[in-house]
Amino acid sequence: MKRTVSASRSFASDNNAGVHPEMIDAITAANQGHVIAYGDDVFTERAVKVFQKHFGRDIAVYFVFGGTGANVLGLQAATKSYNAVICAETAHINVDECGAPEKFTGCKLLSVTTPDGKVRIEEISHFMHGVGFEHHVQPRVISVSQATEMGTVYTKSELKALADFAHRNDMLLHMDGARISNAAVSLNSSFREITKDVGVDVLSFGGAKNGMMYGEAVVFFDRKLAADFKYIRKQGMHLPSKMRFISAQFEALLTGDLWKRSATHANRMAKLLAGELEKIPQIKLTQPVEANGVFAVVPRKYVPVLQKKYFFYVWNEEISEIRLMTSFDTTEDDIAQFVQLVKKIVK
Ligand SMILES: Cc1ncc(COP(=O)(O)O)c(C=O)c1O
Secondary structure, eight states: OOOOOOSOOOSSOGGGSOOOHHHHHHHHHHOSSOOOSTTOSHHHHHHHHHHHHHHOTTOEEEEESOHHHHHHHHHHHHOOTTEEEEEETTOHHHHSSTTHHHHHHOOEEEEEOOSSSOOOHHHHGGGGTTTTOTTSOEEEEEEEESSOTTSOOOOHHHHHHHHHHHHHTTOEEEEEETTHHHHHHHTTOOTGGGTGGGTOOEEEEOOGGGTOSSOEEEEESSGGGGTTHHHHHHHTTOOOTTTHHHHHHHHHHHHSSHHHHHHHHHHHHHHHHHHHHHTSTTOEEOSOOOSSEEEEEOOGGGHHHHHHHOOOEEEEGGGTEEEEEOOTTOOHHHHHHHHHHHHHHHO
């Protein structure tokens, strides 16, 4: 659905939001003179140090343009083409990356059914039966999304259980953290507590959904996994020449509390929206609201009427379930207006 540019805000995606003004400031401040391209610059050096402050010094971190690239390249570093990656059926790598993970890693994705976007050990155990048997792909990675694509958040103990299971079975835990900031504030935890400390091996660290213009990071908690990554990133077309503008944004996002302020706000707006929608008898929330997404079944006939004014995605056509995302710039007024319209329509 094409939309012309307007100053209004909708609930389609946190990617539909603009850029946080402090990110624009960071880009402007970095826009002075010449620096060496491809990351050999002072902005990147400082941004790497900020990542090390959050995660510890013994990480390897690489900046890339986007989230699909971060996932694909992180997985590529961790696998061989005869491996398999186990993920939720709803995972972005499974349904929203146009087969890029399969194309670039050569791996088969083994997806598990899940009511809430989370991978559970009970669902993956049966994939472990062909281990060592040359006729079967060999599971190598469990990939989780934190927050999940259904707006839920893994607890630390859920993550630890998955990491322990993976490591016991000679596998790795990959985390698609496109919304890791929303997850961290939801769990009232640091980034490190929900990644390295629970056993995550490779992390896609999201920037764009939390107010950056563009840019994500691939973080390796075992540096050995990153041994060839500089080649993998370049061959995978994700070595930004003007790296300083991604680095400067990450530095600004992660040095103070901007990441936390923005994600806390987005999560709070999602709770507010859900709380208001819950009061409308015709609307049924389908998932707990733990990050910045709200999922709800809305009677089919109302959807196009709402979409005339607000762009959002129907997530599950069969049950007329819609997804509403909030972001750093969602206002209480945006929510009040949307809810008012819903109430008017369903009357
Ligand atoms: C869970 C998740 N992972 C990764 C991405 C990154 O995708 P992109 O390649 O569009 O930056 C997204 C974007 O919607 C996402 O929702």
